[in-house]
Amino acid sequence: MTFRVVIPIFDDVTQLDFTGPAHVFAKVPGVELCIASKGTAPVQTDSAFAIHAPYTFSQCPSADLICVPGGVGIMSAIQDPDFLDFIDRQCRGAQYVTSVCTGLFALGALGLVEGRKVTTHWGYEKVIGDCGGVYTKGRVVVDGNLITAGGVTSGIDFGLAVIAQVFGEEIARLIQLSSEYNPKPPFESGHPSVADEETVAQANPFYAELAQRMREALKAARRS
Amino acid sequence: MTFRVVIPIFDDVTQLDFTGPAHVFAKVPGVELCIASKGTAPVQTDSAFAIHAPYTFSQCPSADLICVPGGVGIMSAIQDPDFLDFIDRQCRGAQYVTSVCTGLFALGALGLVEGRKVTTHWGYEKVIGDCGGVYTKGRVVVDGNLITAGGVTSGIDFGLAVIAQVFGEEIARLIQLSSEYNPKPPFESGHPSVADEETVAQANPFYAELAQRMREALKAARRS
Numbered sequence: 001m002t003f004r005v006v007i008p009i010f011d012d013v014t015q016l017d018f019t020g021p022a023h024v025f026a027k028v029p030g031v032e033l034c035i036a037s038k039g040t041a042p043v044q045t046d047s048a049f050a051i052h053a054p055y056t057f058s059q060c061p062s063a064d065l066i067c068v069p070g071g072v073g074i075m076s077a078i079q080d081p082d083f084l085d086f087i088d089r090q091c092r093g094a095q096y097v098t099s100v101c102t103g104l105f106a107l108g109a110l111g112l113v114e115g116r117k118v119t120t121h122w123g124y125e126k127v128i129g130d131c132g133g134v135y136t137k138g139r140v141v142v143d144g145n146l147i148t149a150g151g152v153t154s155g156i157d158f159g160l161a162v163i164a165q166v167f168g169e170e171i172a173r174l175i176q177l178s179s180e181y182n183p184k185p186p187f188e189s190g191h192p193s194v195a196d197e198e199t200v201a202q203a204n205p206f207y208a209e210l211a212q213r214m215r216e217a218l219k220a221a222r223r224s
Numbered sequence: 225m226t227f228r229v230v231i232p233i234f235d236d237v238t239q240l241d242f243t244g245p246a247h248v249f250a251k252v253p254g255v256e257l258c259i260a261s262k263g264t265a266p267v268q269t270d271s272a273f274a275i276h277a278p279y280t281f282s283q284c285p286s287a288d289l290i291c292v293p294g295g296v297g298i299m300s301a302i303q304d305p306d307f308l309d310f311i312d313r314q315c316r317g318a319q320y321v322t323s324v325c326t327g328l329f330a331l332g333a334l335g336l337v338e339g340r341k342v343t344t345h346w347g348y349e350k351v352i353g354d355c356g357g358v359y360t361k362g363r364v365v366v367d368g369n370l371i372t373a374g375g376v377t378s379g380i381d382f383g384l385a386v387i388a389q390v391f392g393e394e395i396a397r398l399i400q401l402s403s404e405y406n407p408k409p410p411f412e413s414g415h416p417s418v419a420d421e422e423t424v425a426q427a428n429p430f431y432a433e434l435a436q437r438m439r440e441a442l443k444a445a446r447r448s
Binding site: 185 | 257270274346363374393410414
């Protein structure tokens, strides 16, 4: 039996939001990974390369698990009816609805996080209330079939946690080993709760502005 | 002043080997990231999507830092004179010569790890001797201007460590914060030294075979 993981991508996606999960999902026997974009043109990422998605939204088969990545481009993407229609259609049929980073706000625009425990990139936590979600601490937050991850690199923890839940710990441990995922970050700087004050103070204004832009994008995009 | 990071890619590259470093390098002001491939066709990755590299080998400008990623495809890539010529040319002019995972063996085929302290994916450690390198423990190993990383996800630690060394800790800490790199792996399973015996026993035969194939590829490709 095939378990289909669908990842929709869009211009200015934060590529590491989904390339981490894609790496681990692609290693699970029986998983069919379908990366999908609106058209056939290469999708520009935030990291100076473009991705050629094997599926367009109209060709992409139905997901067992949909995972929406984030990035600055999600603000435009959620205001594109073709993008949001695709997410909507895929979420309706999926066993698991998931997001990494600001991909959460695509689910939020569809009313899917209303009253649910969720997370997103730390810089956007306060926007969660705008779509009725309940911010919950954790790199990976599970609320029934809704599984959300924090910013960017949390997608790797997320992918392994989902694999453990759906396919069992044995394969998750094996994929963690093959990915040599034994992280040794050079600093304690991966979250405002552990980073030094100067670093947080430098990042805050940047994210305050982005959070405001996300609020406006969400307002323009919300369907419920 | 621009600091140019060149990442050569090839079919069957392990995309997370370089998408992790690409994410962090792309966030450094003044870094120009050049992903390059042999031709203009999309490069197939190990994760069910293809990458459109903005540069071909012949168009790609000279690197200040070259980073060679790995993956099963590196075994064919190092036997392609066009690939190895490109790496050779770029390494000659670069201030830093680096690899992630089995990308090391491209440097090895060129004689660049002879007598140097290096690392690679844990499954290929024993092949390091075949190209005269000295296996050294560590997710990131620095030997002068030669900086090598362990398997796959170690590329993120590597990228941040290099940024700290070249551009200073302040920007490295800021990028770690914006990438929310505060990892919480679900298991202790990211290296044979910490994984449980069953998981290691399951992985070992797989990597023993791959290591043997790498040995043969290296023998066929070696130039010195």
